[in-house]
Amino acid sequence: MPITAVASEEKADDKAPQVSYIGLTPALVGNYGSGPKLKYYKADVSLRVTGADAAARVEHHEPLIRNQLVMLFSQQTDETLGSVEAKEALRQEALKQVQQVLEQEEGKPLVDDLLFNNLIIQ
Template sequence: MAKDTKNAQQPAAADAADPQVVAKQKRKKLILIIGAVLLLVGISVGVTLTLLSVFSDAPAADAEAASEAEPTKQPAIYYPLSPAFVVNFEDRGRSRFLQAELTLLLRDPDVPKALDMHMPAIRNALVMLLSGQSFETLQTAEGKEALREQALVKIQEVLQQEIGKPGIEQVLFVNFVMQ
């Protein structure tokens, strides 16, 4: 039996010297190392995603709080001034006519009531402004833009005087005919 234990030990020693056995052991170690690296990378990605989701919720809450603190821009309200304005003016001895349809852009829902109440003063200011224009000036795009800006100022002046705020953002020409 003593011979059996000797023979059993000899194959183990012989296996250690065998290059195929050594290569298999190296492959096993390599597979274990690659598996461990992949496991660590997976854990790292999972922790990173978890931390990002935790920290990304905080800025979203801050953004919501900031947006609640800022006043939100109210939707546009378009207020047509009707009937259309028709004025006449002289151009080189000829009588000329201007028909202009205006619409006001505003955002405050209380302003239309004020516009209704003070419409005679607003229409008067606009008629005086429109009738004081020259035909040559209004033929150009720059002249029409300048008239639009002057009309905005006139209406804002009336509203500032009557209700204490400008009330409107823009005056828009929706129809503009000269003859």
């Protein structure tokens, strides 16, 4: 006999802000570094926002955000992508730049965090 598990949901406070994740699709793909050999990156990025209004505003500015991130990634080198610590520094810089763009456009940073769902360098 199969066992069925039933989970009960507690009602969340309706006034609590809703956290959502906005995935930048398609993934950011391009080349980076300088030298005779082309090097590529592919980054699946999600932005964490709080509230439906913030999510709508961030989605509205997605082309500008994507442009800023592509420019940032294209400036990278093997050293700035070569270790876990370097990737974390890149993530922090990407978050800072996204927040700066939104600050200029909306007057507020709107994005709480930036996450790499996948980061491939070759």
